[in-house]
Amino acid sequence: MKSFATYQPSVRTKNLSALPAGPLRWTAREIELLGRMSDTEIGRRLRRPVWDVRNQRNRLNIPPFKKRAEFKFWDRSEIRQLGTMSDTDLARKLNRTVKSVVCERLRLRIPCHALCRPWTSKEEKLLGTQPDDVLAIRFKRTVVAVKGRRNALRIHASSANKKRWTAAENKQLGTAFDKEIARRLNRTARSVENQRRALRIPAFDGPVPRSGTPWTRSELKLLGKVTDVELSRRTKHSERAIQYRRKTLGIPRYRSTRKATKLR
Numbered sequence: 001m002k003s004f005a006t007y008q009p010s011v012r013t014k015n016l017s018a019l020p021a022g023p024l025r026w027t028a029r030e031i032e033l034l035g036r037m038s039d040t041e042i043g044r045r046l047r048r049p050v051w052d053v054r055n056q057r058n059r060l061n062i063p064p065f066k067k068r069a070e071f072k073f074w075d076r077s078e079i080r081q082l083g084t085m086s087d088t089d090l091a092r093k094l095n096r097t098v099k100s101v102v103c104e105r106l107r108l109r110i111p112c113h114a115l116c117r118p119w120t121s122k123e124e125k126l127l128g129t130q131p132d133d134v135l136a137i138r139f140k141r142t143v144v145a146v147k148g149r150r151n152a153l154r155i156h157a158s159s160a161n162k163k164r165w166t167a168a169e170n171k172q173l174g175t176a177f178d179k180e181i182a183r184r185l186n187r188t189a190r191s192v193e194n195q196r197r198a199l200r201i202p203a204f205d206g207p208v209p210r211s212g213t214p215w216t217r218s219e220l221k222l223l224g225k226v227t228d229v230e231l232s233r234r235t236k237h238s239e240r241a242i243q244y245r246r247k248t249l250g251i252p253r254y255r256s257t258r259k260a261t262k263l264r
Contacts, residue, residue, distance in 0.1 A: 033046070072096070087101045119149055128157060130158055174196060202247060215245065222234070
């Protein structure tokens with residue numbers, strides 16, 4: 001693959017005085033490489049520093065590259081041992097992961113070892129019709145076993161498993177941290193975060209800063225037009241107070257519109 005230059009060469013004016021050129025913007029072709037190989041390798045190919053590659057990848061929420069282990073095919077002697085012992089013991093014996101053993105056994109429709117009570121067709125038909133904890137008591141199994149079997153058969157969870165949100169609970173979203181709201185409502189923090197994002201409620205950013213200095217119209221007009229640090233330096237408001245005021249009014253933070261100098 002061809003290499004891409006990271007920084008522009010110095011642009012010379014009529015007086016032949018060298019001016020420093022800013023870094024090149026990321027192109028679509030360069031962004032496609034993120035996550036497909038290590039940041040060090042991408043930086044070497046694109047002639048960019050590693051920190052620049054890492055920051056761009058994190059900004060786009062692209063997970064880091066993880067080298068996949070070589071696939072180990074199953075031979076006949078290994079397949080014959082499936083179901084003769086527990087998946088954990090067989091994985092340790094064959095030097096494989098437990099997930100690999102379980103997936104291969106389920107793919108070949110081989111029942112688990114006698115230590116695991118096999119699932120009947122009557123039990124499988126009831127999966128997804130009631131909450132997992134109710135079926136676990138009915139089948140005399142663990143909730144993990146019921147959920148694992150349901151996921152293996154690609155059966156969606158019962159709607160009764162999901163606790164519906166009330167209007168009173170929705171009003172509490174964004175008034176405190178997600179973990180605190182989850183503790184109050186007896187829910188998980190992930191459930192609170194998903195509901196808050198679905199309703200487009202901004203996350204709680206700490207208590208309201210108490211500032212005795214009132215905001216003037218001229219100060220409010222500068223919100224989002226300069227950085228919070230610069231506005232804090234010009235006014236008597238703290239950076240935290242400026243950030244809270246800007247988010248309350250729905251004003252995005254200031255972003256520089258300066259473009260990199262184009263090559264001629």
